Amino acid sequence: MYLKMQMLVKQIAPSSWDRLRFYTSRVHTFNQFQLQETETSNVHDSVLARLGEMPPIFPNLRQFYPGSKLSGSNSLIFFLTSTISEAALPFLSIPPPNVRDLGPSLALLASKSPHIRSLMLTANVAYSGFSSSLNCFANLDSLFVSHLSHYEADFIQSVMSLTKLTDLTLRLVSFSCTGIRNSFPSLKRLRLHGSGPDLCNFLRVISPSVLQDLDLRWSEEEDSQTIEAVFNAVVCFSSTLRVLSIDHITPILLPWDDDAVFWLLFKSLFQLTQLRNLSYGISMSLTKKQTAEVASAWPHIEILRLNAFLWKGDIPPVQSLAYFAQRCPNLITLDYPVDLAVPFDSKALPPRAISTHPLRSFHCTLDDDVTNPVAIALRLYLIFPALKFVDGRGDRWDEVQAILDTYHLLNGMRS
Template identity: 25%
Template sequence: MVQSSVDSGIFDKILENLAHDAPDLNSAASQYNKRTLAQLAICSKAFLEPALDHLWRRLDSLFPLLKLLQGFKSSDGIYVLRGIVTPDNWSRFDWYARRVKTFCHTGNPLGQAVAKHVYFRVSQLHSTPLLPSLQHLQFRHSTQDDFLTLGVCLFLSPSLQSIEFDGIKSDKLCGTFFDALICESAPLQSVTLRGQGLSKDTLDLVIRFQDILSLEIDGSFIDIDWLKRAGALPSLLHLNLNFNDSSISALDFDLGFRNVKELIITGPLPLVDSLLMHISTTHLEYFDCRVPAGVAKPAYEGLTYRIVTRWRETLRHFSIALISQGYPRDEFPATALLALGSLDHLRSVQVVNYVTSCLTDKIIVELASGWPEITELLLPDSPPGFSLPTVTSLQALAERCPHLTHLRTPFNDLAPELPPPSYGGPKHGLKTLTNARFIKPGDISDYLRLGRHIDRLFPGLKVVNKREAGHWGLDYVKWKELHDALSLCQTIRRETREEYESVGGV
C-alpha cells in the first residue's frame, strides 16, 4: 500500500490521533502509539517523512536526540559527551531535531541523568539553533540550573511562538531569554509566566512583543503602569492575571484590552469588579474569576449585573470559584444565577465551592429555559436546612438543554414519580452527573427508582459523581448503590433492545 491510495486527509487524521498525548492517555497507550508511528515510518517510503514528523514533534527531554550522537555514553551512571562529533553525525541529529515543534521540559527519566557540561558542549559545537522548528516551549517547576543549562543555551529559536515558565524563583536569566528573542525577532504569540521571583524588568520585556495573542502573568510586580502598557497590545485575545500578591486595590482609568475575548482574573472581588468596569472589550466570550472568601451577597449580584449588562450578546462561558475550600463558604445568591439566565448564548456555567440557599425547581426550570445551548452546568451546593431541587429539575434540564454533557446540581432524590417526558427527540447526551448534596434514600427501592428516573432522562450517562473529585468519597456505599442501580437500568434496556433486534424487531 502506498500513500497515494489513501485519502491524505484520513491519513493525516490517523497520524494526528496516534501522536496526540491526551491527558487521560496512560503511559502504556502512549508508548504503543509511538511504536505504531515508528512502524509506519519504516513500512513505506511514502509514510516515512509524515510518520517521523508526528513521532518527533513533541519532546519532554533532549535525551532521545542526544542518543543520536556517537560520543554520548554513560560514565559511572551519568551520560557524558566525549570524542569528536562528525559532520555526518550532526546531519543525522539535525534530520530528527528539525521535526520538533514542542518541547515540554520535565527532566530526564530515571536512569538517564545527563552531566550539565553536555549541554554546554552541544551549544559550543552546534552554532545554529538546536531545534530550528521549535514553536512551543514549556518549563514547569524548573530550577535555576535548568534555565542556565537548557533555557538560555539551547532553546533560543527564531521560530518560537509560545513560552510557558512556571515556578520562577529568580528570573534574571528568564529576562535574558526574552531579550534574546526580541533580538531574534521571534514571532512570539503566547507567554505564560508564574512564580514569586518574577520581576518588573521581565514583565516589561514581555509586552514588547506587539503581536502577542495570549498573556498569563502570576506575580507581585503587576502595577498600574504595566497594566496601561499591556492594555495597549493590539492583538491580545486571551488575558489571565493573578492579583493576589499585587499592591493594586482598585482601578480608575480606561484599561484598554479592547480586543480581549477570554478573561481570567484571580484576586479580590472588588478589584475584579473594578477591572470589569474599566476594560474596553465589547465582545468578551469567556469570563473566569477566582476570588478569596468573605464577600457579601450584594457584591456577587453586582458582578453578574455588570457582566450581563456589558456582554449579553457575546458571553459563552461564565465561571467563578472560591479560592478557599474551607468553611464557612460564601453564598452565591440565587438572584445572581437568575441574572445569568438572560445570557442566551451561554454554553458553560461553573459556580465552584459556593453554596446557594433557596435553589428550587422553579429557579432551575427558569435557568434551563434561558440556556438552550448550554453544554456544562455546575451549580453550587445547597446549605443544610434548605429544601433541595428534585428530579423535576433534572427533567426540565433534559428537555430544555439538549446539548448538556456535564451537570452538577444538588437534588433531593426522594422525589415522587415523574410524568412521561414531554419531548420525543433523540436521546439526551449527558455523560457526567454530579450531585452536590446527597439525601440518603430509605432502602434499595429508592435507589432503583432514582436510577430509573436518571436512566430515562439521560440514557447515555457514563459517570455519577459526588462533587468534582470524580469518586464517591465519604458516601461511597450510597453512591455505589446508586451507580449499580443506574447500571442495572442500562443493562436491562440494552439487553431488551438486543433481544428485539435478534428477532427482527425495531
C-alpha cells in the same frame, strides 16, 4: 519531532554530537516538563553550552518549555530562535535556584523570539523590565501569568497594550486598573483570579462586544456588596458571553441563613441569555420552583454545573429534572442537586425510549447516599433516555450506572 530531555542529563561523547545534531535539527518541541526538578538541575552547564553552539542545535523550534535551571541560566540564549511561537519561562512554577529576577531572561526571549504568540510566566520571582519586554511581542495572542509576587506598577497597562491578545490568564495577589479605559479590543477568553474589587475594576475596562469565555475566582474574603458589583460587571457581557465559570478560593462573607441573597446573585446571571456553558461554585439552596426558572433561563445551554449546594429547605425532586428535558434542548451535561429519596413501583419497567433529548451525563451534587438505585436509575432514564453516565457525591451510584446500562441493553434488544 519531539526530543525527550532525559538524554541531556547524561554525558555525551564528542563523536555523538554530529549524529545528535541530525536529529535535533528536526525538533519542534523542547519540553523539560516530564523531568523532575532534580533531574533538570543535573544538566551540566557545559552540556547546555554545547547544545547552543553555532549553528543552533535546535534551529526550528516552535515550542519552548525550559525547566527552572535553564530559564535562569546564561545558556538560555543558545536555545532561542526566531521560529519559536510558544514559550514558558519557566514551564513549572518553581523559581530557578539562586535567581530572584527573570527579567533578563524575558528580555532575551523578546529579543531572539519576537514572533511568540503564546507566553506563560509562572515563577514567583521578579520580572524586571516586564513592560518593555512585553511590548516586543507584537503578535502575542495568548498570555498566562501566575504566581508573580513582584511586578512593576505599569504591569497591567503593558498587558492591556497587547491589541491582538485573545486569551488572557491573570492569577495575581492584586493588580490595579487605575486610569485605564476600554482595553483589550480582541480579548475572547479571560481567566481572572484576584480580589473582588480588582476583578470588578478589570472587567469594567474590557470591551463588552468581544468577550466569549470568562473564568472568575476571588482570593480574598468578600462581602455581599463587593460580590454583587462583580456580578453586575459580568452581566455587561450579555450579548457575547458563551462560557462562564464563577468560584471562590476563600470564604464569602454573606448571610448564610438568607437564601434570598444567594438566589438573587445567581438569578442575575439569567441576563446572559447566550450562555452555552456555565459552572457555578457558590453555595445556594434550590427548590423545585427555582429549578423551573433555572431551566428556562438559558435556552442554548449545553453544559450546566451547579457544584455547591446548601442542604436546607425543599430539595428539588428527581422529577424536577424534567424541566431541563422540556426547556433545554441542547443540554448534554448536567450537575445538579436532587432529592434521592424516591419511591419505587416494583411493576414499573423502562418503556421503549421515545424522547430524543441529548443529555449524556448527570452528576448529583447533593452530598447524600442513594438508598434505592433501581428507582433513581428508572426516574433518570424516563426523563433522559439518552443518558449514558451518572454519578454523585454519595454511595451506590455505581449501582445506578449498572442498572442504567441494563436499561439501554434491553431497549437495544427490543429494537
